[in-house]
Amino acid sequence: MSTMDCIVIDGSYGEGGGQILRTTLCLSAISGRPVRIENIRARRKKPGLAAQHLTAVFAAAKLCDAELSGAELGSKTLTFAPRTKPKAGDYLFDVAEARRGGSAGAVTLVLQTVLLPLALAEGSSRVVFLGGTHVPMSPPFDYVRNVWLSYLKLMGIRAELSLERSGWYPVGQGEMRLEISGTPAGEREKLRPLTLPERGELVAITGRALAANLPEHVAVRMADRAQTILRRKNMSCEIDAVSVRAACPGAGIFLVARYQHALAGFSALGERGKPAEQVAEDVCAKLLEHHHTNASVDEHLADQLVLPCALADGESVYTVDPMTRHLSTNAWVVERFGVAEVELISTSATAGLVRVFPNP
Numbered sequence: 001m002s003t004m005d006c007i008v009i010d011g012s013y014g015e016g017g018g019q020i021l022r023t024t025l026c027l028s029a030i031s032g033r034p035v036r037i038e039n040i041r042a043r044r045k046k047p048g049l050a051a052q053h054l055t056a057v058f059a060a061a062k063l064c065d066a067e068l069s070g071a072e073l074g075s076k077t078l079t080f081a082p083r084t085k086p087k088a089g090d091y092l093f094d095v096a097e098a099r100r101g102g103s104a105g106a107v108t109l110v111l112q113t114v115l116l117p118l119a120l121a122e123g124s125s126r127v128v129f130l131g132g133t134h135v136p137m138s139p140p141f142d143y144v145r146n147v148w149l150s151y152l153k154l155m156g157i158r159a160e161l162s163l164e165r166s167g168w169y170p171v172g173q174g175e176m177r178l179e180i181s182g183t184p185a186g187e188r189e190k191l192r193p194l195t196l197p198e199r200g201e202l203v204a205i206t207g208r209a210l211a212a213n214l215p216e217h218v219a220v221r222m223a224d225r226a227q228t229i230l231r232r233k234n235m236s237c238e239i240d241a242v243s244v245r246a247a248c249p250g251a252g253i254f255l256v257a258r259y260q261h262a263l264a265g266f267s268a269l270g271e272r273g274k275p276a277e278q279v280a281e282d283v284c285a286k287l288l289e290h291h292h293t294n295a296s297v298d299e300h301l302a303d304q305l306v307l308p309c310a311l312a313d314g315e316s317v318y319t320v321d322p323m324t325r326h327l328s329t330n331a332w333v334v335e336r337f338g339v340a341e342v343e344l345i346s347t348s349a350t351a352g353l354v355r356v357f358p359n360p
């Protein structure tokens with residue numbers, strides 16, 4: 001066990017979900033500080049570690065050879081003590097290994113736990129992730145690659161993501177690959193800050209409608225309806241219809257709104273009994289709602305950017321509408337580690353300005 005003071009994180013704080021755990025693991029791996037997380041996912045129907053979270057724990061532990069206790073399904077307390085700095089290399093993380101009978105747990109959330117430690121490690125890494133790539137309550141692969149990673153690239157991270165096979169609820173078994181160049185020896189382990197006070201004009205909307213193991217017309221109908229809705233609003237858009245094979249059926253539509261200075265991403269997943277047209281209408285409603293605000297980033301990105309911005313070598317700023325509990329909770333975790341101060345300033349009943357000041 002490290003001799004450094006253990007940071008205790010209360011997993012029931014604020015939003016009280018899995019993100020508190022992932023942000024804590026990531027910061028512990030990067031800083032080398034041992035942590036104890038209590039009341040894990042206390043505000044969820046089934047509290048404690050689920051398969052996706054346990055995979056993230058083992059993945060983070062693998063990178064920095066962490067000593068673990070409480071790393072099992074359903075566990076509400078975890079201690080995590082890194083023994084080394086995060087090491088670059090070849091890794092495989094499979095969400096299905098965490099639970100007998102498998103799991104469609106989101107690999108994108110496991111990715112969000114390990115990407116920053118690998119980006120700041122010396123040397124390049126190749127990582128294979130197996131599990132759910134387009135599953136509810138998590139960022140879909142398309143969002144992570146086209147929106148989240150685009151911002152991380154702006155911040156100086158050199159990484160590429162590819163989708164070998166999509167994975168849907170409830171079977172999962174998708175495959176996503178990451179190739180990432182770490183930080184060369186001797187270079188500063190810092191990211192560039194983000195300055196996004198304004199998004200500028202809308203340039204274009206792009207995206208794809210994706211359907212697995214379903215008739216081809218499903219993807220085509222989602223894409224057509226979304227294009228009809230957006231073009232009627234005089235928005236330029238190009239949405240591809242893609243049909244693929246996967247371990248179980250699934251469908252969804254994933255859009256990116258590109259503004260002069262910013263990107264925002266939106267998604268909607270299909271469900272049995274829900275018409276393809278309705279899925280398209282849902283995603284367009286989310287996009288239009290964002291478009292009618294002046295926010296520079298979408299509500300999900302706002303919480304997901306707090307962590308990389310906390311590791312930058314200067315102040316970051318962006319605007320969001322609405323500010324969410326995920327955002328304020330993630331800001332709280334980052335502050336508990338003392339890596340940054342995060343200011344959340346309300347600018348209307350729902351909108352806000354986010355300023356992240358990394359501590360030197």
Ligand SMILES: Nc1ncnc2c1ncn2[C@@H]1O[C@H](COP(=O)(O)OP(=O)(O)OP(=O)(O)O)[C@@H](O)[C@H]1O
Nearest residue numbers: 017018019020041044137138139140143267300303
């Ligand atoms: N459609 C979406 N697009 C992009 N990001 C999303 C989307 N849905 C959810 N997210 C992001 O996924 C993360 C979910 O975190 P959350 O704390 O809810 O944990 P969880 O691990 O999914 O599990 P649980 O909520 O069951 O604890 C947040 O960062 C949220 O912004």
